[in-house]
Amino acid sequence: MTSLERCRQLLHLRNPLLANTLTEFYATCLLLFIGIGIVCQFELSNKSLNTWVQINFGWGFAIMFCVYTASKTSGGHLNPAISFMFYTLGKIPFSYVIAYSVAQTVGAFIGTALAFLVYYDQIWHTLGAERIAVGVNATATLFTSMPAPHVSNTIAFYDQFVGTGFLALFVIVVIDKRIDLHPSIHALLIGLLIAMIGMAFGMNVGYPINPARDLAPRIFAAMIGYGTEVFTYHNYYFWIPIVAPFFGATFAAWSFYIFVGFHIPDNEETVPLKSQLDL
């Protein structure tokens, strides 16, 4: 037996709520660690070392690896809205939604701080002592979403409803047992999904589509000098990427079942036309 297996015997947690919540904490911390790093490299290099396509693929791959990491314990929600959506489908009890959401948010906060440290010298070099939350020279978007002035909060709400909706919808598709995709590529596809959402719905507010991902770095930004403007900006916009994702994720997941999922034949049914693609 290797030393690794001996450590496992010593430390192995058998309580699924505890083990899964620990996973959600850890994986969301990693996600923000990587993701904030990507945004910092983009903004601080004046978009020369990263372009928008790397924001898309970088965040996608970050989600992918964090979901793989968590795939055999919690499953890798990393997002309170996704946890809530699974609750409405009867997959996890509500107590899990609470525990996961707290763990995700705390993890996101710590991940943000760890990434901030990587780019500490660069931020100081580029921004100096200034922490401008709002306006032409604002840099709070290093951490959290700040919509352009000409985007109304109504559209912003719809935008987050839609973005998180597509996330939830296609997550459901990818893991649906009747659609039956190989488990090894589930997280890979979810990573590409994140990239796609950023290409289609990233312009209005920057596709946070995750209450933990948006709130935790916003608190961090307020603490390191951006102040309360990150909350008051744009008529208290900050609650929108927290609330809208819950509605969007749940609505979209159920729409999939109503339009498609409920009608996928079980194997024992006669399916005269299912074979149309088996040339």
Next chain:
Amino acid sequence: MTSLERCRQLLHLRNPLLANTLTEFYATCLLLFIGIGIVCQFELSNKSLNTWVQINFGWGFAIMFCVYTASKTSGGHLNPAISFMFYTLGKIPFSYVIAYSVAQTVGAFIGTALAFLVYYDQIWHTLGAERIAVGVNATATLFTSMPAPHVSNTIAFYDQFVGTGFLALFVIVVIDKRIDLHPSIHALLIGLLIAMIGMAFGMNVGYPINPARDLAPRIFAAMIGYGTEVFTYHNYYFWIPIVAPFFGATFAAWSFYIFVGFHIPDNEETVPLKSQLDL
């Protein structure tokens, strides 16, 4: 039994024509919702938040997820020309082609409207009240294909014949039972195929290669103020991306069978050289 399974029992449609048509409606709606979003983000950010490579991969991933969504009911044609091509191969009856084509076009229209709403503020901010269909400042390409003046309609027809031809040809390759690719990656490859077509045949008219994808947003554009010029432009070009794909898809699919597909050995045949790649 979860609440999800109880809902399934209540709502499950057993009629394949009905279920599959509903799927084609839903998935094509999603496709245009995402796809028009991608183009809007590209054009409205003045190509800073998306570049051409994101048009390619974004549409590719959109197709990929919509095909996965539909893979176990209709199969995910999302394109009247592809449905017609499958009819010529004897895979679906002609009544299905009609039903699917209508559902795809209606779905495409609704998806366009939903995406338009996401970018409503941005469109108003950038374009104001102006809806210019034709000319240097034209923005109808947010929705539908408008060829450059120096591209003749003859070449445009050939372009759409070729583009849709490659789509159909490689769709057939990907799902061919003798080529035998793992079903879990069928839609992934079809997504990359869309990206490739945009890289090779996107310059003349912007690779619509799908009658429903081109016509439905064109009608929508006409309705929101671009007027009938979107139909009369370029000597009534609009019929070309509707008609050419049917010919291209069918021609290309059959060319594959004649040159390659018919000659793939069945397993029972002696295939002395097939093993040349099994090093």
Next chain:
Amino acid sequence: MTSLERCRQLLHLRNPLLANTLTEFYATCLLLFIGIGIVCQFELSNKSLNTWVQINFGWGFAIMFCVYTASKTSGGHLNPAISFMFYTLGKIPFSYVIAYSVAQTVGAFIGTALAFLVYYDQIWHTLGAERIAVGVNATATLFTSMPAPHVSNTIAFYDQFVGTGFLALFVIVVIDKRIDLHPSIHALLIGLLIAMIGMAFGMNVGYPINPARDLAPRIFAAMIGYGTEVFTYHNYYFWIPIVAPFFGATFAAWSFYIFVGFHIPDNEETVPLKSQLDL
């Protein structure tokens, strides 16, 4: 039985040399049809509709789909140097190398012509009647490789030796029966391989790494007005991407076997350390 199966019975070729050669002709024709389209979109849009990354991925995906197309008949060499390399490994008789090479070159020529037609209006619009093979305004690189003046033919030879070497080496890795990758992703990986070679070894002469891909469009270019300069340029450079790939492919494939491939344990051997990655 579908009409498709009836046609198959009628047209099915059982002679493997004939069927495989037909496949090599068809798939190489498709490859150049797509590939020349990609380069035209790149050059004729003044690098706005394609950038170098799309050259890389576009050609990669083109190879991928053409190899999938041919995977169950010829295997999809699409390249005389690869066919020759397989001959040196004892996988195909020499007569096949000859037949394949001719079919690949003829297919490449026809594919080039078909792509030229797609961009006929664009070429006329951009270049007018001028066909300049050499110099600052030269456009012969739409079709074939033309090295920069400061790259010597010695380095060009080494460049093509190296580029085709990496192609052959990793093709061998991907399909090696002891490395045992799932057949469904063989062509996908070969596509990414092409992209990678373009990122690493594309600067000197544009990574033709394929005698058929380079020679056939060069002949086509000479015929449409670029004249014999496409052959005489750079001290008769044109023979280098024809000859160097044969040496590079063969050398590299054998180097893999000598350094790694011959030492991969068979399953029955005791392999105490092979399991080091099975954590």
Next chain:
Amino acid sequence: MTSLERCRQLLHLRNPLLANTLTEFYATCLLLFIGIGIVCQFELSNKSLNTWVQINFGWGFAIMFCVYTASKTSGGHLNPAISFMFYTLGKIPFSYVIAYSVAQTVGAFIGTALAFLVYYDQIWHTLGAERIAVGVNATATLFTSMPAPHVSNTIAFYDQFVGTGFLALFVIVVIDKRIDLHPSIHALLIGLLIAMIGMAFGMNVGYPINPARDLAPRIFAAMIGYGTEVFTYHNYYFWIPIVAPFFGATFAAWSFYIFVGFHIPDNEETVPLKSQLDL
């Protein structure tokens, strides 16, 4: 029996230390051959033929193919820090770490030289006889990492600790037997991982995250005229990408086990919530 199998019988090495070390030498040589080629194409074309995204994907694919190459002998560490991390997990004896590290470094040196030769004319054309290691016109970054002046060595150490940490962490995830991903995609995911690290942690020092990859080309650069400044620069920064990766890789791998890996249920355990993603 083919000639290939006869050669195998003649040359087959049965000693795993010898065979695996030879593999590590060969595959790391290939890795640097490709990777230095990518950087040269980026820098020497003034970032027109490669952009940062191709640095990311190019190095990712290079790792991917080199790991596939080595997957059935040494497993493809290609990095002394990764070999050391596996030692701490009890997977390989310490003697292997020594042998692999030497082989990786020597291989990296030779690979650098082979890539230098490919771009010999281009380097001469662009740089002439000048070899400037430090300053605005420095070109030593063709070969090795040189941090910007405003990045402290403390942050550089943390940066390399973090970058190599993510590498090791997700390598462990990808190959974990309980997470159970299909072996055919292990190296593919590791390739995407490299790309992601470059998008998130590439700005401070250029993500060497590999002692062999950084040291060997630095020695090469010193030998071809850059001189000892590549070692003395930035207060002897050069030791940081050699030392920090060992700590980062080991720390991160164990953190994964403590937070997640040790708690993944074995199949025989009752796992009431593991099924939450099996919709």
